[in-house]
Amino acid sequence: MENIEVPEYFICPISLQIMKDPVTAVSGITYDRESIENWLFKSHNTICPVTKQGLSRQADLTPNHTLRRLIQAWCSLNAAQGVELIPSSDPPRIKIPIAKLIRDLYLPNLRIETLRELEALALESERSRVYLVEAGLANALVSFIISRYKTGETNGLEEALRLLYTVLAPLSQSTGPVTETGEIVDSLMWVFGCDNKVVRSHAAFALKVVVHKANPGMLERLKPEFFRRISHYLREAAGNSSKLETNSLLHVLLEGCPSGRNRAAMVESGTVFDLIEVELRGPEKKTTELVLGILYHLCSSADGRAQLLSHAAGVAVVTRRILKVSPTADDRAVLIIGLVSKYSGTSGVLQEMLRVGTVAKLCTVMQANCASHLKEKAREILRAHSDVWKDSPCIEVATLTRCTR
Structure with a gap:
């Protein structure tokens, strides 16, 4: 095989291997299907790797049957030299009529078997999952979950939620809207009443997708009770829930944060306290970024800031994440400190910022390799209260003076 010269146009530009299933993108470049689908779906890229032209995923990939036959003939001709044969193209299993399988979801004697068959199809490949979603499986599963909620039955619920997670998790950045109805929100919140941790995790993921794909009107209609229950589940988890x-x-x-009505409901539900407890239980990059993002929105109100300050670790936990997690976390943490110091900067709060190291951390931001806007925000906070902080033994006057110039 080492001594055989492979025609250049048989080689995939991504894998640099002989293509087994060549497909051509709208950019005119041909790739091996598995390689380009991994590039588009798993890595969430939207450009042609060679030309950098924009691609819109599955619809842009056209099977190159002529090239496939040429590759197959060449491989057969050189099989004696150790070249692996390219198998003939078989009809994919995904061609099984999806409509029939979806109808079978509602037949009690076929329900579990149908869900397992659909899951097997979903696990075959990224292409299969895309096809299933495009064929309406996600919305069919949403309808099935709602039907379980209405009847109070749990048979098939675990399998349906697991399948919904299987088809949506790898594609959550690119799928179209899931059915927008308050019933699916109520149904998923009902699922949280069960003791199965896996089911709860998958229900939480489904709720995330539904809310993410919802229009602003649906988000505005979320009731205060919804946020009370979300806060309750965060509090109840107390370290026992999965990261998912x-x-x-x-x-x-x-x-839900862009809505002032929702923010007020979260604060009333004690969400600020719960977020701080989540962060104290065991910080993780994505979790920290999410917690700080929500806290920033909630601290835009006086009640939200008051709740943060009433927690013994409120200012401290925000301060300690600065320069420890990511640039996104840095931005959100410094903005929170800015809101608190500007609108709730009482003598006691300013002294607490000295005690927990907030002032020292802001000085460090000024000297670190940070974005210019972040340094400017830190300087703004330090300047605003330098008269209070300059006489404290907790901070060097020279350092504070240098950072506020």
């Missing part, structure tokens, strides 16, 4: 469940619930809260 916690982060999904945090995503739900963040999606």
Whole structure:
């Protein structure tokens, strides 16, 4: 094989291997299907790797049957030299009529078997999952879950939620809207009443997708009770929930933050306290970014800031994440400190910022390799209260003076 010269146009530009299933993108470049689908779907890229031209995923990939036949003939001709044969193209299993399988979801004697068959199809490949979603499986599963909620039955619920997670998790950045109805929100909140941790995690993920794809009107209609229950589940988890469940619930809260009505409901539900407790239980990059993002929105109100300050670790936990997690976390943490110092900067609060190291951390931001806007925000906070902080033994006057110039 080493001594055989492979025609250049048989080689995939991504894998640099002989193509087994060549497909041509709208950019005119041909790739091996598996390589380009991984590039588009798993890595969430939207450009042609060679030309940098924009691609819109599955619809842009056209099978190159002529090239495939040429590759097959060449491989057969050189098989004696160790070249692997390219198998003939078989009809994919995904061609099984999806409509029939979806109808079978509602037949009690076929329900579990149908869900398992659909899951097997979904696990075959990224292409299969895309096809299933485009064929309406996600909305069919949403309808099925709602039907379980209405009847109070749990048979098939675990399998349906697991399948919904299987088809949507890898494609959550690119799928179209899931059915927008308050019933699916109520149904998923009902699922949280069960003791199965896996089911709860998948329900939390489904809730995240539904809320993310919802129009602003649906988000505005979310009731205060919804946020009370989300806060309750965060509080109830107390370190026992999975990262998937916690982060999904945090995503739900963040999606609701643009609405002042929702922010007020969260603060009233004690969400600020719960977020601080989540962060104290065991910080993780994505969790921290989500927590700080929600806290920033909630601290835009006096009640939200008061709740943060009433927690013994409120200012401290925000301060300690600065320069420890990511640039996104830095931005959100410094903005929170800015809101607190500007609108709730009482003598006691300013002294607490000295005690927990907030002032020292802001001085460090000024000297670190940070974005210019972040340094400017830190300088603004330091300048605003330098007269109070300059006489404290907790901070060097020379350092404070240098950072506020």
